[in-house]
Amino acid sequence: MLEVFDLQVSYGAIKALDGVSFSVPRGRIVTLLGANGSGKTTALRAITGLAAPGRGRIVFEGRELQGLPTHEIIRAGIALVPEGRRIFANLTVYDNLLLGAYFRRDQPALARDLDQIYDTFPRLATRRTQAAGTLSGGEQQMLAVGRALMSRPRLLLLDEPSLGLAPLLVKEVFHLITRLNQQGVTILLVEQNAAAALKIAHHGYVLSTGRVVLEGAGAELAAHPQLQPAYLGDEPEAEAPPFSS
Amino acid sequence: MDLLTFLQQLINGLSLGSLYALIAIGYTLVYGILRLINFAHGDLLMVAAYVAVMGVGLFSWPWPAAFGLAVGLTGLMGVLLERGAYRPLRRAPRISLLISAIAASFLLENLALVIYGGRAKPFPVPEMFTGAFVWGGLFVPRLSLIIPLVTGALLAGLFLIIYRTAVGRAMRAIASDLATVSLMGIDVNRIIAFTFLLGSLLAGAGGLLWAMKYPQVNPFMGILPGLKAFIAAVLGGIGNVTGAVLGGLLLGFLEVMIVAFFPAWAGYRDAVAFTLLIVLLLLRPTGLLGEALGEEKL
Numbered sequence: 447m448l449e450v451f452d453l454q455v456s457y458g459a460i461k462a463l464d465g466v467s468f469s470v471p472r473g474r475i476v477t478l479l480g481a482n483g484s485g486k487t488t489a490l491r492a493i494t495g496l497a498a499p500g501r502g503r504i505v506f507e508g509r510e511l512q513g514l515p516t517h518e519i520i521r522a523g524i525a526l527v528p529e530g531r532r533i534f535a536n537l538t539v540y541d542n543l544l545l546g547a548y549f550r551r552d553q554p555a556l557a558r559d560l561d562q563i564y565d566t567f568p569r570l571a572t573r574r575t576q577a578a579g580t581l582s583g584g585e586q587q588m589l590a591v592g593r594a595l596m597s598r599p600r601l602l603l604l605d606e607p608s609l610g611l612a613p614l615l616v617k618e619v620f621h622l623i624t625r626l627n628q629q630g631v632t633i634l635l636v637e638q639n640a641a642a643a644l645k646i647a648h649h650g651y652v653l654s655t656g657r658v659v660l661e662g663a664g665a666e667l668a669a670h671p672q673l674q675p676a677y678l679g680d681e682p683e684a685e686a687p688p689f690s691s
Numbered sequence: 692m693d694l695l696t697f698l699q700q701l702i703n704g705l706s707l708g709s710l711y712a713l714i715a716i717g718y719t720l721v722y723g724i725l726r727l728i729n730f731a732h733g734d735l736l737m738v739a740a741y742v743a744v745m746g747v748g749l750f751s752w753p754w755p756a757a758f759g760l761a762v763g764l765t766g767l768m769g770v771l772l773e774r775g776a777y778r779p780l781r782r783a784p785r786i787s788l789l790i791s792a793i794a795a796s797f798l799l800e801n802l803a804l805v806i807y808g809g810r811a812k813p814f815p816v817p818e819m820f821t822g823a824f825v826w827g828g829l830f831v832p833r834l835s836l837i838i839p840l841v842t843g844a845l846l847a848g849l850f851l852i853i854y855r856t857a858v859g860r861a862m863r864a865i866a867s868d869l870a871t872v873s874l875m876g877i878d879v880n881r882i883i884a885f886t887f888l889l890g891s892l893l894a895g896a897g898g899l900l901w902a903m904k905y906p907q908v909n910p911f912m913g914i915l916p917g918l919k920a921f922i923a924a925v926l927g928g929i930g931n932v933t934g935a936v937l938g939g940l941l942l943g944f945l946e947v948m949i950v951a952f953f954p955a956w957a958g959y960r961d962a963v964a965f966t967l968l969i970v971l972l973l974l975r976p977t978g979l980l981g982e983a984l985g986e987e988k989l
Contacts, residue, residue, distance in 0.1 A: 494874065520876035528874065534867040537860070545864050548857060549876040597876055 447472040447632050448493070448601055453502035455485075455492050462488040464656035465502070470601065470634050475627050477635040477643040477664075480653035486636040487529055489653070490603050493634075494526050495519045506601065521549050525599035529606050531590040535579030539570050542578050542589055546596030556596075563592040566622075584615040591622065601632045608639050620646055644668040695828045700951040701944075706835040708943020709842035710904070713897040714920030715927070715935035716849065717769075717890030723866040723930040724886055725781075727788050731772055731795035733917015735891050736898030737803060739765040740814060740908045743899055747815040754817040762895035768799075769891020770884050778880065803910035814906035838900050845896060846936060849889065853932065862886055866930065915961070922968045928981025937979055942967075 448470040455463040463485045470476045478486045491497035493504055495516040504511040511519050520526075525546070534542050543563060547556050564571035567588045573581060578589055587607060594602060604623065608616040616639070624646050627633050637643035644650055650667045652660035660672060667673060714736065721729045739761045746757025776795040780788050823832040853859040861882045864872050873879050901916055902908055923942045927934025946964055950957045971978070 496873075515878070516873035517876050517878045520874060526874050528871065532868055532871040532874075534864045534871070536867045537863055541860050541863070544857070545860060545872075545875045545877070548861060593875075 447507060448634065449503075449505045450489070450493070451503045451505075453489065453492055453504065454500045455488050455497050456500050457497075461656050462497075463492065463499075466653065466656065466658055468651050468658065468661070470632060471649075472632055473627070473630065474648045475623065475633040475635060475646055475664075477637055477647040477650045478653060479637060479640045479643060479650055481638070483655075484653040485656040486653055487605055488656075490526060490605050490634070490636055493519070493603065494524065517549075520597060523598075523600040524603065525594035525597050525601075526603040527590045527594045527605060527607060529609065531586045533578045533581075533586050533589050533593070535577065537578055538575050539578050539581070539589060540574040542593050543570075543596050546593035547598075550597065559596060559598065563595060567592055583610055584612070584618075587611060587615070587619060591619075595626070595631075599631065601634065602626065603634045603636075605636045606638060607635070608637065608642065616642065640673065641668065696951065699829060699831075700947050702831055702835050704944035704947035705940070706838045706904070706943070707947055708940035709839045710897055710901055710916070710939075711920050711923040711943050712936040712939025713842050713845065713893050713900070714916060715924040715939045716846075716932060717894045718921050718924040719927070719929055719932055719935040720862075720886050720890045722924070723932075724862065724869065724883060725777070725788070726785060727777065728792060728921070729772075729777075729890075730789070730792040730917075731776070731799055732769075732890070732894060733913040733915075733920065734796050734799040735765050735769060735894040735913065736901055736916055737908070737910060737913040738768050738799065739895040739898030740902040740912065741803060741807060743902065744812055744814060744908050747817075748812075754815075758899055761899060762892055765895030765898065766888045766892040769887045769894070772891075773884055773887040778883075800910050800914075807910065809910065811907040811909040814902040814908050816903045816906050820903050834900075834903055838904070841896065841900065845893060849893070849932070852889065858882065858885060919961075919964060922964060926968060926971055926978055928978030931978075931980045931982075934978055934980035941979075 450469065451467050453463050453466045454461065466485065466489060468476070468478070478489060480486050488497055492499050493511065495511065495514055499512050502512070506522060506524060509522060511522070534545065537545070543560060547559070550556050564574070569585050570589055570592060573585070578586065581589060591604075591607070607619050607623070611619065620642055623633060623635065635643055635647065644664045644667055647664040650662065650664055651658050652667070652673065660667065660670060662670065714733070717732045717735070718729060721727055721732070742761035742764050743757050746752045746760055747754055750757075772795055776791045777788060780791055820834050820837060823830055824836075825831075853862060861872065861875075861877050862885070864875070864877070865879065865882055865886075869879070872882070897916075898913070902912075919942060920939065923938035924935045925938070926941060927936070927938025929935075942964060945967060946960050949963050950960055956963065
């Protein structure tokens with residue numbers, strides 16, 4: 447469904463991604479693992495057009511994405527739950543969810559999807575008129591996922607959805623990802639929590655300093671003796687600039 | 692001062708304050724989404740006034756056609772400004788944008804100077820906006836009633852757009868977190884252009900009303916009202932639309948009341964307005980309804 451070939455992204459003189467290739471088959475959960483600064487977030491930014499690749503191709507359902515503006519990539523059927531959630535804090539929960547569906551014109555189906563999201567996350571339903579910034583961290587994560595789902599994506603990208611959540615909530619989030627996948631959404635998950643991610647992923651890639659250093663099926667990779675050294679062995683390096691315009 | 696005079700001044704204050712409010716909205720809308728002080732905004736008043744002068748005076752069009760065209764072209768001019776002077780600098784340091792805004796302001800003023808010359812032209816005020824009502828001892832120019840009414844109607848429309856439509860929701864989302872909006876499948880450039888269009892249309896209407904209130908049109912006529920409206924926007928808390936309206940009304944009332952209560956100070960009304968701004972900002976740096984700015988917003 448998504449194929450990434452030889453992707454290279456630089457921030458100034460720093461190569462954040464240096465020839466990375468991976469693929470996300472339809473109906474699967476694929477995870478990108480790696481330490482801070484390994485390039486995971488940059489990969490998601492490149493797929494969604496937030497970072498411009500210097501080289502390489504990104505193909506989604508046979509269509510080349512590189513060079514397209516972000517909003518067209520989203521309209522093509524991809525949604526991103528960004529790192530740090532990035533909900534619209536001053537807007538209500540309801541407004542946030544509708545923004546996720548901004549470009550949809552199928553009103554009846556849209557209303558059904560909204561109901562379904564309220565069913566899935568009852569806490570969002572009770573707080574629908576509240577400013578999103580007043581929600582707890584876990585609720586904000588639910589909102590960010592709900593907002594992404596409102597666009598009915600065929601491919602959902604998740605950037606560190608477990609970051610900053612209590613262990614119980616982390617479990618809940620991963621359970622939710624599995625359930626979404628069973629409902630037919632293909633998932634590309636970026637995580638630092640390798641153990642948790644590999645438990646639910648069909649396939650995983652480990653990035654280090656902008657290159658793929660390991661890959662394999664989820665369970666296989668989890669048992670790989672080199673996973674820990676490769677995963678933790680990163681030296682501190684340049685981080686991607688903060689998510690900004 | 693007796694009640695009658697007070698009432699009289701209240702109406703004058705409401706009329707001046709509405710004008711400030713109408714213009715202040717444009718500053719606050721643009722600041723809200725781009726954190727940019729659009730210094731060329733005041734000059735849009737002048738653009739509207741000149742188009743109307745040409746339409747009514749030169750081509751002898753009926754005034755509704757000339758006024759409509761003036762407002763429309765002013766809206767378009769605002770969009771053009773964004774396209775030409777601000778969009779190319781979206782990723783540049785904010786100071787570059789500011790300088791570009793000042794340059795755009797000079798460009799508009801000097802363009803008008805070249806085209807129309809420096810001599811002030813009289814503004815052809817349509818019959819319907821002249822005259823006054825006299826009730827007892829109360830003298831109310833018709834325009835002083837029309838200005839708040841028009842302003843009220845336009846603001847109602849604006850609030851409907853901002854709070855009741857999908858585009859308005861996208862505008863509020865941009866004000867909240869510009870970088871994330873494109874991830875909603877929203878074309879950020881279109882929403883920004885639309886925001887400039889709205890603010891500039893209001894400035895166009897404000898320019899025509901201003902030109903009828905002070906019927907002299909010259910290339911620099913937009914500077915002072917623009918500056919005052921900017922003060923109003925800051926007073927109310929820049930970025931906040933309701934604040935801009937409150938700030939505009941407050942500034943209008945204060946200016947009128949100062950002159951009414953202390954006629955000897957009449958020549959200092961602008962000085963008083965700016966002093967007020969300094970005092971209020973010392974006491975309340977975020978303005979009346981402004982939120983504290985986090986570092987990322989600065």
